[in-house]
Amino acid sequence: xxxxxxxxxxxxxxxxxxxxxxxxxxxxxxxxxxxxxxxxxxxxxxxxxxxxxxxxxxxxxxxxxxxxxxxxxxxxxxxxxxxxxxxxxxxxxxxxxxxxxxxxxxxxxxxxxxxxxxxxxxxxxxxxxxxxxxxxxxxxxxxxxxxxxxxxxxxxxxxxxxxxxxxxxxxxxxxxxxxxxxxxxxxxxxxxxxxxxxxxxxxxxxxxxxxxxxxxxxxxxxxxxxxxxxxxxxxxxxxxxxxxxxxxxxxxxxxxxxxxxxxxxxxxxxxxxxxxxxxxxxxxxxxxxxxxxxxxxxxxxxxxxxxxxxxxxxxxxxxxxxxxxxxxxxxxxxxxxxxxxx
Ligand SMILES: [Zn+2]
Numbered sequence: 001x002x003x004x005x006x007x008x009x010x011x012x013x014x015x016x017x018x019x020x021x022x023x024x025x026x027x028x029x030x031x032x033x034x035x036x037x038x039x040x041x042x043x044x045x046x047x048x049x050x051x052x053x054x055x056x057x058x059x060x061x062x063x064x065x066x067x068x069x070x071x072x073x074x075x076x077x078x079x080x081x082x083x084x085x086x087x088x089x090x091x092x093x094x095x096x097x098x099x100x101x102x103x104x105x106x107x108x109x110x111x112x113x114x115x116x117x118x119x120x121x122x123x124x125x126x127x128x129x130x131x132x133x134x135x136x137x138x139x140x141x142x143x144x145x146x147x148x149x150x151x152x153x154x155x156x157x158x159x160x161x162x163x164x165x166x167x168x169x170x171x172x173x174x175x176x177x178x179x180x181x182x183x184x185x186x187x188x189x190x191x192x193x194x195x196x197x198x199x200x201x202x203x204x205x206x207x208x209x210x211x212x213x214x215x216x217x218x219x220x221x222x223x224x225x226x227x228x229x230x231x232x233x234x235x236x237x238x239x240x241x242x243x244x245x246x247x248x249x250x251x252x253x254x255x256x257x258x259x260x261x262x263x264x265x266x267x268x269x270x271x272x273x274x275x276x277x278x279x280x281x282x283x284x285x286x287x288x289x290x291x292x293x294x295x296x297x298x299x300x301x302x303x304x305x306x307x308x309x310x311x312x313x314x315x316x317x318x319x320x321x322x323x324x325x326x327x328x329x330x331x332x333x334x335x336x337x338x339x340x341x342x
Contacts, residue, residue: 119261307322
């Protein structure tokens, strides 16, 4: 079976897109595609679906043999569009892009030690939104009730296109218990973007893809409640706060061509998944080190402080403060008491 992907054409007429989206939502969930001779063949839950070529009002059209739904010739051609061949020019200084190139693991860097702060470089200043609708963030990088949330959750409807935010090369296409159906794209600066909870894939491992390439359809697979995209930004296996790198305020800008990542921007503990963090990009190693040194380590109890308020202030859980300080949740705090918060 040969997989194909749908061409990402920025000039695609909106009405075709809407019609196509409706077809997708109606007919495409957990599907794989193949094209054999003149008939589009969609395998859905091991049931084959064929489109029959017909004539409708003198025009060529295609009928879904299963649902009898008729689509126009142009819609059919969008469905049949071949893999977009775009060469991925890897610059000489990025020859190491193939280091740790494994297609069987979401994170192949488990044995790699990265010291903070570290620098990530971009050779472009803008990116493409991973979904076509307005960005609605439902959960951020940070502390969440059940633990750390290392990505950004973006609302979508199952079947919506999910696009690569930057050009790159597809390293991983596969299922994991937590992430569900997942695509990992490695970019030329060794940053990887992870697209999780998809309902279907539209790229294959080792595909070189342009920015905005549709990598799959949104869904609700894996450990997910309700359809959404879980987007991660990683550097050599370390998850970085996606909003520290990409500006989701509508400007579609990358926050800097030379960004320094300090401890805080890789630690979900330092953020709340329910609140937007204040983002001040770091452009030099000195600033990154100074910022790390300035991160508070202790809290001195003042009049009226409660464990709950302290937890809220530092985006921690009461339970964590208790274990760090070896105290119980019912402990009475005294004024001047030092509470470790890192
Ligand atoms: Zn998530």
